[in-house]
Amino acid sequence: MKFFKYLFIAVITLGLIGGAGYLLASSGIKSNPGYVKLVLPSSNSASAQVAVDLGPNGVRPIRWFIQRIADDPERNLELPERLFMGVLDELQGVQLRVYEVQGNREIFEQAINKSAAALTQQGWETLVKVRENNERVVIMQSVDQDQIAGISLLVSTPENAVFTNLMGPFNPESLAEIANR
Amino acid sequence: MKKLKQLICLGLVTTMFTAPAFAGVNGQIDFEDLTAFYGEPKVEVNLSASLMSMIGSFAKAEDPEVGQILSNLESIKVRVYNLNGEVEKADSTMESVASELRAENWETLVTVNDNEDNQKVRIFSKSTDDVIDGVVVMVISPEKESGEAVFINIVGEIDPDKIAKVTDTLDIDIN
Numbered sequence: 197m198k199f200f201k202y203l204f205i206a207v208i209t210l211g212l213i214g215g216a217g218y219l220l221a222s223s224g225i226k227s228n229p230g231y232v233k234l235v236l237p238s239s240n241s242a243s244a245q246v247a248v249d250l251g252p253n254g255v256r257p258i259r260w261f262i263q264r265i266a267d268d269p270e271r272n273l274e275l276p277e278r279l280f281m282g283v284l285d286e287l288q289g290v291q292l293r294v295y296e297v298q299g300n301r302e303i304f305e306q307a308i309n310k311s312a313a314a315l316t317q318q319g320w321e322t323l324v325k326v327r328e329n330n331e332r333v334v335i336m337q338s339v340d341q342d343q344i345a346g347i348s349l350l351v352s353t354p355e356n357a358v359f360t361n362l363m364g365p366f367n368p369e370s371l372a373e374i375a376n377r
Numbered sequence: 378m379k380k381l382k383q384l385i386c387l388g389l390v391t392t393m394f395t396a397p398a399f400a401g402v403n404g405q406i407d408f409e410d411l412t413a414f415y416g417e418p419k420v421e422v423n424l425s426a427s428l429m430s431m432i433g434s435f436a437k438a439e440d441p442e443v444g445q446i447l448s449n450l451e452s453i454k455v456r457v458y459n460l461n462g463e464v465e466k467a468d469s470t471m472e473s474v475a476s477e478l479r480a481e482n483w484e485t486l487v488t489v490n491d492n493e494d495n496q497k498v499r500i501f502s503k504s505t506d507d508v509i510d511g512v513v514v515m516v517i518s519p520e521k522e523s524g525e526a527v528f529i530n531i532v533g534e535i536d537p538d539k540i541a542k543v544t545d546t547l548d549i550d551i552n
Contacts, residue, residue, distance in 0.1 A: 275435070
């Protein structure tokens with residue numbers, strides 16, 4: 197009986213630590229100007245394989261960890277890696293949902309349509325929309341004083357559907373400088 | 378008084394119908410109305426000046442000339458539509474856009490009515506004091522899948538001979 201009592205306490209403690217960690221990692225996400233409430237499929241119709249919500253507190257340790265790896269003086273970073281590091285430097289939050297498509301593609305198509313319409317209504321601009329070869333890609337951005345406040349990437353393929361919202365601000369000029377280095 | 382109201386109404390209606398639907402300022406044209414003719418585009422790209430500068434920087438590493446061209450551009454808009462076999466309708470729409478551009482003092486640079494791929498191509502430019510403000514490229518390809526229409530509006534100073542370099546760099550397939 198004592199064993200179950202300790203087990204119960206351990207589970208509750210882990211739950212509280214995990215919950216506090218999640219709240220800390222995702223805090224500040226909604227107040228970012230680049231945040232958008234993505235229209236996702238309801239949990240009854242599809243459940244996400246990957247779900248990530250990180251605010252500045254969640255991004256910071258990931259950035260620190262990746263920068264430690266990238267700072268290895270023996271490694272010469274290629275342009276895509278340098279750009280990734282540039283984006284990571286300015287990243288303040290991420291929302292990510294990855295779904296497996298199993299004969300329910302229509303649900304994800306509708307969610308992408310609704311998300312794109314909601315983003316347009318909130319003043320987001322379309323950067324790229326592609327509907328070709330059974331694949332669909334929508335990239336939209338929110339611009340605030342020459343800076344990109346947020347980017348949303350919505351993808352649907354016969355295998356997967358991905359909903360992403362990256363929060364900045366991202367400065368295209370500083371990324372251009374990285375490319376020129 | 379009644380006559381005045383009629384004149385105001387007539388004036389408004391005339392303005393509405395004579396204002397070119399695709400006209401814009403400084404080499405820019407509005408593609409929104411094309412959706413009414415062709416439906417939703419299968420490809421839509423809108424690149425602003427700050428993004429062009431960024432893309433130009435990326436391109437400089439491979440081709441400094443193209444990088445410089447891209448950096449100097451203010452925007453690029455691309456629309457690619459499926460024609461679903463309705464090639465004649467697409468042709469007439471392209472002609473109506475072309476005539477509206479001419480009415481807005483765009484100059485015809487290239488007119489191809491039937492090349493080896495049976496494509497129809499129109500390229501227009503608009504200039505102020507011998508400096509090109511923008512270029513419009515329209516291509517109808519009836520033999521591509523069930524037909525395809527491509528509309529490109531490049532805003533900014535560009536040598537029309539360099540359009541192909543820009544579209545190649547941005548991976549825009551108009552052939």
